[in-house]
Amino acid sequence: xxxxxxxxxxxxxxxxxxxxxxxxxxxxxxxxxxxxxxxxxxxxxxxxxxxxxxxxxxxxxxxxxxxxxxxxxxxxxxxxxxxxxxxxxxxxxxxxxxxxxxxxxxxxxxxxxxxxxxxxxxxxxxxxxxxxxxxxxxxxxxxxxxxxxxxxxxxxxxxxxxxxxxxxxxxxxxxxxxxxxxxxxxxxxxxxxxxxxxxxxxxxxxxxxxxxxxxxxxxxxxxxxxxxxxxxxxxxxxxxxxxxxxxxxxxxxxxxxxxxxxxxxx
Amino acid sequence: xxxxxxxxxxxxxxxxxxxxxxxxxxxxxxxxxxxxxxxxxxxxxxxxxxxxxxxxxxxxxxxxxxxxxxxxxxxxxxxxxxxxxxxxxxxxxxxxxxxxxxxxxxxxxxxxxxxxxxxxxxxxxxxxxxxxxxxxxxxxxxxxxxxxxxxxxxxxxxxxxxxxxxxxxxxxxxxxxxxxxxxxxxxxxxxxxxxxxxxxxxxxxxxxxxxxxxxxxxxxxxxxxxxxxxxxxxxxxxxxxxxxxxxxxxxxxxxxxxxxxxxxxxxxxxxxxxxxxxxxxxxxxxxxxxxxxxxxxxxxxxxxxxxxxxxxxxxxxxxxxxxxxxxxxxxxxxxxxxxxxxxxxxxxxxxxxxxxxx
Numbered sequence: 001x002x003x004x005x006x007x008x009x010x011x012x013x014x015x016x017x018x019x020x021x022x023x024x025x026x027x028x029x030x031x032x033x034x035x036x037x038x039x040x041x042x043x044x045x046x047x048x049x050x051x052x053x054x055x056x057x058x059x060x061x062x063x064x065x066x067x068x069x070x071x072x073x074x075x076x077x078x079x080x081x082x083x084x085x086x087x088x089x090x091x092x093x094x095x096x097x098x099x100x101x102x103x104x105x106x107x108x109x110x111x112x113x114x115x116x117x118x119x120x121x122x123x124x125x126x127x128x129x130x131x132x133x134x135x136x137x138x139x140x141x142x143x144x145x146x147x148x149x150x151x152x153x154x155x156x157x158x159x160x161x162x163x164x165x166x167x168x169x170x171x172x173x174x175x176x177x178x179x180x181x182x183x184x185x186x187x188x189x190x191x192x193x194x195x196x197x198x199x200x201x202x203x204x205x206x207x208x209x210x211x212x213x214x215x216x217x218x219x220x221x222x223x224x225x226x227x228x229x230x231x232x233x234x235x236x237x238x239x240x241x242x243x244x245x246x247x248x249x250x251x252x253x254x255x256x257x258x259x260x261x262x263x264x265x266x
Numbered sequence: 267x268x269x270x271x272x273x274x275x276x277x278x279x280x281x282x283x284x285x286x287x288x289x290x291x292x293x294x295x296x297x298x299x300x301x302x303x304x305x306x307x308x309x310x311x312x313x314x315x316x317x318x319x320x321x322x323x324x325x326x327x328x329x330x331x332x333x334x335x336x337x338x339x340x341x342x343x344x345x346x347x348x349x350x351x352x353x354x355x356x357x358x359x360x361x362x363x364x365x366x367x368x369x370x371x372x373x374x375x376x377x378x379x380x381x382x383x384x385x386x387x388x389x390x391x392x393x394x395x396x397x398x399x400x401x402x403x404x405x406x407x408x409x410x411x412x413x414x415x416x417x418x419x420x421x422x423x424x425x426x427x428x429x430x431x432x433x434x435x436x437x438x439x440x441x442x443x444x445x446x447x448x449x450x451x452x453x454x455x456x457x458x459x460x461x462x463x464x465x466x467x468x469x470x471x472x473x474x475x476x477x478x479x480x481x482x483x484x485x486x487x488x489x490x491x492x493x494x495x496x497x498x499x500x501x502x503x504x505x506x507x508x509x510x511x512x513x514x515x516x517x518x519x520x521x522x523x524x525x526x527x528x529x530x531x532x533x534x535x536x537x538x539x540x541x542x543x544x545x546x547x548x549x550x551x552x553x554x555x556x557x558x559x560x561x562x563x564x565x566x567x568x569x570x571x572x573x574x575x576x577x578x579x580x581x582x583x584x585x586x587x588x589x590x591x592x593x594x595x596x597x598x599x600x601x602x603x604x605x606x607x608x609x610x611x612x613x614x615x616x617x618x619x620x621x622x623x624x
Contacts, residue, residue, distance in 0.1 A: 047472035052337070053480075062478045068468035070340045071480040073363050076333040079325070083337025083345070084468065086321045087291050091341075091470055109333070112326040 015040035015049075019063045026237030028183035028227035029057050029125060031201065032096065032208075033064050036123070039208045040067070049092040050084060052077040054106075056098030057131045075106025078113035081120040092215060094121035100130045103139040103165050111168070114175040114220050121211045121221045124165060125183075127229040128248060135232030139163035142251055147232070162251050166224045170257025176219025178258035181207045182226040184244040200254075210263040217261050226252055269455045276418040277302035277445040280348070280374060280438065283419035285310060287426050288458025290343040291321040293331040295353060298386050299442040300376035303348040318344070318458060328356035332373065336360050339371040340479045342467030344426055344458075348374035350442075351392055352383060355400075361435055362401030366481035368466070368496070370429035372422060373407075374438045376445040377577075379604040387604015388442035390526055393581035396439045397555040404493070406500050408436040408507070409554040411525040415449035417552075423456070424509075430461040432503055439554060441577060443527040443606065509552035510561055514540060518547030520616055521565055523586050524575045525551050527606065532575055535612045546616060554582070559589035566590035573616055575599045575607060595619070 016037035023030045040046045049067045053059050055074035062069035072080040077095040085093045102110050102124045113120060129147055130136040136149040140162050144153040166180040182200040207223045214221035226248055230240035256264050274282070281303045284292075294304035304324065311322040321338075325331035331347045338345035349357060354375040364371065375396060379389045392400075399405045408428045412418045418440060425436040468477050483489040511529075514536055515521050522532040529550040539546045549565060549572075551558050566572070572594060574583040579600050587596055599615045601607045 048470040050341075050468045050470065059482060062476070062480065066471070066476060068471050068476050069478045069480065070337060070468055071367075071478070071482050072336075073333065073359055076329065076336075076360075079330045079333035080337035080340070083291070083293065083334030083339075084341045085337075086323065086334070087338040087343035087345070088341045088469060108326055109330055112330060116323075 013037040013041050015046040015066050017064055017066045021064055022060055023057065024231045026228060026230045026240060027057070028225065031183050032123065032125060032204070032225060033061065035205050035208050036096075037065060039205065039212060043209070043212055045092045045212065048090060049094070052081045052084070052093065052095040054095055054097040054101045056101045058096040058098065058125065059132070061096060075101050075104070076109055077101065077106065078109040078118070078120065078122060082113055082118045085118065085120050089119070092121075092212060094123065094212070094215070096123045096125060098131065099124065099126045099128065099138045099140040103163050110165070111172065114169050114172045114222065117174040117176065117220050119215050119218050119220065121215045123208070123211065124222065124224040125227050126165075126224050126252065127227040129229050129232050131229045131232055135229070142247060164252060166222070166252070166257050169222050174220060175222060175258050176217070176260040177211060177214040177221040177263060179207050179210070179222070179256045179264075180224045180226070180252060180254050182244065182249065182254055184226055184228060184241050186245055187242060213263055214261055219260060226254070269453060271450060271452045273448065274415060274451050275302055275446060275448050276412070276415045276440065277376065278306045279415045279419040279451045280422060280440070281306035281310070282453065284346055284372070284422035285316045285319055286453055286456060287423040288318040288344055289316070289346055289422070290318055291338045291345045293334040293338070293345065293347050294322070294324045295328045295331045295347070295349065296324070297350045297353045299378055299445050300348045300350040300374065302445070303374060328353040329359065332357045332360040335371050336364055336369060339364070339369040340367070340468045342463035342469060346372040346374070346422070348376065350376045351378050351380045351389070354392055354395060358395070358401035361407060362399070362403050362405060363481050364435045365399070365405035365407070365496070366403065367479050368433040369435065369479065370426070370433050371435050372425045372429060372438065373435060374440065377439060377441045379602065385604045386442060388527060388606060389577045389602055389604065390441055390528070391578040391581065391602065392439060393554065393576070393578060396437050397557070405496070406434070406555055408432070408434060408503065410436065410438050411552060411554050412438065412440055412444055413526055413529045413550065414444070415447055415451045418444060419451050419453060427459055428507060430459070432499055433466070434499070439526070441526050442604075504556040507553060508556040508558040510558035511548070511550040511552060512561065513548040513550070515547035515549060515565055515570070517545050518570060519545045520571045520573060520619060521547045521549050522573050522575060522612065522616070523549045523562070523582070525554060525582065528575050528577060531607060531609060532612055535609045535616070538609060539613065539616070551582070557585045557589065559585070562586065562589040563591070566594040571595040571597070571619060573597045573599060573612070573619055575612055577606060578602055
């Protein structure tokens, strides 16, 4: 584990500002922000990157990621990204959407961005809930899961089953890179007691890199990241991380759903 | 661009007018009676006559199209979309955002009969939606109302110029009649205006601070200041940019107030009555916002009476009444459902107004 930890570079990231984030303790939005920032530094793309901030917990990303930003309306980030990219093809254009934004109100914009092979990068933070509005049901909320709008648990007879966006986009020929990764550390039993592996985070970092590289190759790139929302799940941070490990990941298995350019193997 | 003369539908003329004005990107969604605009722009894509025209795409929805326009505008491009009334309702979301984000782009509404699906005939019933800020929040669009095919061709240039000058979306509010009407149209020799967008466009933060194109401000005081700045801009637009046509108003006892296709019909009435030595005139707002209230007020102070004619049940008449004050007589003739008033109907209404001797 210590060997793996050494691979994560610490220190000042030029693509990030010095502002502290507003994200709650244990929230993986902060983790993803750092992975994106360090990747932008490594690829040297900060000065030509524009982030489209989507409505949800990532809407204030312009305070944290040190590049140009457009703040889109709820669900419209892929359309705004596409409009910009089409008139400024030299730019690297990406967005971080939540599951309410991407899978519910903005599903059309997301699907058509993929269907047209729009060369943009979309990161989806799937925490199974509307975080910023205070914990309402999302399309990704697990059956039976309690939220403020499903106080007796999500009833699939009424609201259907969990929407699997990666699987959906994986079926779309225009998409060049579709992957589900996780930003949640995994708890393991060892002889010395419980330990936590950051294997998922290293894979997530690799996925961020790949998603930018695929855009540079002219393809549509999408990475879904399983995440937690301990505050709205009404759990401790550790309980929330365990919930992903025990439940979420069974409904939303990690994997590569589409990889036209073969970037995963490189 | 070399001067040329063509015989075109209003919608086609508008498309060519946008190209002559240096259109960079068009995002389409088809809807009758505006579809000749995207059809013409799809056909002309790649034409070497228009080197600035870089991108055409048919989007999957009105929302997607207008949000693509918004993204392209944030990148500093001259971007446009066109629609017709039911689609214009869907554009409101992005227009509210863009007004707050101070983004310049052009939206066209070829107004048809409503509400709901209505029909494909002409109406001017989107006047309120266009001029009063049809989306949420307190904002204005710059609204141009062409009255002929020739003006359909000229409006994109004026619209882009005003939109970029003030960093605000502009709307061309046409109607099904003007969109479908076929007339001779002349394209004057002109070069597209060069707009400086370097202070705000999202082109990559190289050797400068990041540009944040945003409508979100959680700090109430800062939001107050941002919107106050936009209000000041609106006041400047109101003071400087209103366009109108006055036709034989000077000695007129009664003035017809009308815009778009209705003003064409009203002009015919004025000519007819003038031949009978009856003193009537026409006042035609060309910008619906800013509404040309001062010139109209001046006419009222000279004791004239007014007949407001619209293709709706009375929308612009509110601005007319506010402009002329409570002392002036303002009568109304409205038609809706896709119908337009005949010259005789307008004439008989003028006679009932008792400004025209029987």
